[in-house]
Amino acid sequence: MSEELDLTKLPTEEIVLQIKDDLYDGLAAEVVAAVKELLRRGLTPYEVLTGSLVAGMDVVGADFRDGILFVPEVLMAAKSMKAGMEILRPLLVETGAPQIGTLVIGTVKGDIHDIGKNLVAMMMEGAGFKVVNLGINVDAEKFIGAVKEHKPTLFGMSALLTTTMPYMGVVIKALKEAGLRDDLIVLVGGAPLNAAFAEEIEADAYCRDAAIAVETAKKLVALKRGV
Amino acid sequence: MTTWSELLAQPGVILADGAMGTMLMANGLEFGNSPELWNVDEPRRVGAVHAAYVEAGARILLTNTFGGNRFRLQLHNLQERAAELNRAAARLAREAAGGNALVAGDIGPSGGILAPLGELEPEAAVAGFAEQAAALVEGGVDVIWLETMSSLEEMRAALDGVRRASADIPIITTMTFDTRGRTMMGVTPERAAQTLSGWGAVAVGGNCGNGPDEILEVVAKMRATAPGTTLVAKANAGVPHLHAGRPVYGAGPDDMARYATAAAEAGARVIGACCGSTPDHLRAMRDALAAKGLL
Numbered sequence: 001m002s003e004e005l006d007l008t009k010l011p012t013e014e015i016v017l018q019i020k021d022d023l024y025d026g027l028a029a030e031v032v033a034a035v036k037e038l039l040r041r042g043l044t045p046y047e048v049l050t051g052s053l054v055a056g057m058d059v060v061g062a063d064f065r066d067g068i069l070f071v072p073e074v075l076m077a078a079k080s081m082k083a084g085m086e087i088l089r090p091l092l093v094e095t096g097a098p099q100i101g102t103l104v105i106g107t108v109k110g111d112i113h114d115i116g117k118n119l120v121a122m123m124m125e126g127a128g129f130k131v132v133n134l135g136i137n138v139d140a141e142k143f144i145g146a147v148k149e150h151k152p153t154l155f156g157m158s159a160l161l162t163t164t165m166p167y168m169g170v171v172i173k174a175l176k177e178a179g180l181r182d183d184l185i186v187l188v189g190g191a192p193l194n195a196a197f198a199e200e201i202e203a204d205a206y207c208r209d210a211a212i213a214v215e216t217a218k219k220l221v222a223l224k225r226g227v
Numbered sequence: 228m229t230t231w232s233e234l235l236a237q238p239g240v241i242l243a244d245g246a247m248g249t250m251l252m253a254n255g256l257e258f259g260n261s262p263e264l265w266n267v268d269e270p271r272r273v274g275a276v277h278a279a280y281v282e283a284g285a286r287i288l289l290t291n292t293f294g295g296n297r298f299r300l301q302l303h304n305l306q307e308r309a310a311e312l313n314r315a316a317a318r319l320a321r322e323a324a325g326g327n328a329l330v331a332g333d334i335g336p337s338g339g340i341l342a343p344l345g346e347l348e349p350e351a352a353v354a355g356f357a358e359q360a361a362a363l364v365e366g367g368v369d370v371i372w373l374e375t376m377s378s379l380e381e382m383r384a385a386l387d388g389v390r391r392a393s394a395d396i397p398i399i400t401t402m403t404f405d406t407r408g409r410t411m412m413g414v415t416p417e418r419a420a421q422t423l424s425g426w427g428a429v430a431v432g433g434n435c436g437n438g439p440d441e442i443l444e445v446v447a448k449m450r451a452t453a454p455g456t457t458l459v460a461k462a463n464a465g466v467p468h469l470h471a472g473r474p475v476y477g478a479g480p481d482d483m484a485r486y487a488t489a490a491a492e493a494g495a496r497v498i499g500a501c502c503g504s505t506p507d508h509l510r511a512m513r514d515a516l517a518a519k520g521l522l
Binding site for chain 2: 067069070071072073075076109110111112113114115136137161162163164192194
């Protein structure tokens with residue numbers, strides 16, 4: 001689109017639709033402008049986050065899950081989401097908005113693959129979660145330290161190798177021994193995993209891809225909060 | 228047999244080798260360690276894998292350098308040894324090949340995503356691939372094989388890097404179509420075949436992924452869209468499942484033998500195997516192809 005869109009002349013509900021489109025198309029500057037306009041009109045930061053950004057990323061996630069979008073489009077959308085979040089984050093803290101939850105995530109010890117794990121991290125940020133990304137080759141001690149420090153609701157582990165996936169079980173055992181396991185929703189993912197493996201190591205769920213990880217996280221967090 | 232064009236001028240399927248990493252792990256490589264380090268620390272074990280594949284009928288050997296670019300070596304703090312490890316790998320394969328097989332310098336992905344989408348600057352990527360390619364050429368490889376790529380941008384950077392190291396070495400390119408028939412980055416087999424042959428690759432195809440069936444479809448699609456292109460199939464021996472803590476790949480030698488003839492019938496000219504395969508798989512593939520008069 002070459003024509004400049006004058007946001008100030010649009011009704012609020014159309015701006016919300018516009019944000020969702022711009023997120024889908026990965027247009028960060030447009031997302032930022034629309035977020036500012038909605039705030040100017042008196043929407044709360046929390047309303048902008050959930051009603052526009054998270055709702056927009058839901059569409060991106062669904063189309064990624066269904067094979068309509070691929071990694072490049074999702075990365076661009078996530079970057080745009082992040083640009084919008086940078087404006088909202090300080091305001092969310094200021095206004096005492098409810099926390100959606102925190103995720104601590106990492107690729108396990110011995111494994112150096114991180115594209116899939118980073119995608120999950122970005123999609124989870126897109127869903128409004130605070131994400132603590134520990135990177136690659138993370139051992140049980142580092143995972144436990146991060147859980148103690150950040151007190152997350154969600155705990156994610158990734159592995160791309162059949163040789164490294166058993167270490168996930170080691171981490172879960174260590175979490176149990178530290179008395180931390182029961183407070184966490186543990187999600188695991190990576191190419192060689194499956195649901196049976198997740199069950200065997202007593203994780204809460206196996207997530208086939210980043211979109212499924214977000215869906216599962218939301219569902220399990222809601223269940224947990226409902227209890 | 229000394230050059231790619233001589234190999235290509237012979238009739239029939241050209242058998243490439245099978246998995247290297249799988250074999251090294253079976254021979255004591257510990258998980259998480261760099262297989263490339265063994266080119267210097269355990270050269271005899273690497274050479275023995277090459278020799279076993281030659282004995283099983285491979286006419287193209289891939290060097291033990293899949294993770295040999297500086298971006299991946301960095302994860303083991305070995306980036307300053309990139310040239311040494313790649314040169315050593317090329318010599319090992321050269322030695323095992325004798326006059327019986329061509330040596331392909333194996334270049335895998337950086338592990339990053341190129342800017343602006345990701346963090347890796349294209350120029351840095353080109354320079355990294357050029358460094359690896361130069362060492363492989365110096366070590367005596369006959370061709371370069373760019374494999375397991377998922378992004379055409381990265382493939383472009385790798386091709387540019389190779390050309391910086393050598394103006395004329397033949398380049399084989401294979402991508403991994405493991406996401407709903409496309410690569411992780413959304414590239415279709417059709418687009419890969421057209422783009423990569425347009426960029427001057429001497430052969431194009433698929434490697435790794437979710438096993439034989441997936442690659443057969445890739446070959447068929449590439450054939451339909453680029454009938455004149457030399458096509459490559461290098462499938463995994465199925466998908467790994469854990470049994471009692473150890474990975475077991477789904478496809479045995481018989482399955483891979485059926486895959487080899489099916490790939491040939493679908494139009495693949497270069498056929499090999501990837502993760503989970505062994506010289507036993509390759510031997511079964513050779514025998515099946517020979518029995519059908521396809522070799």
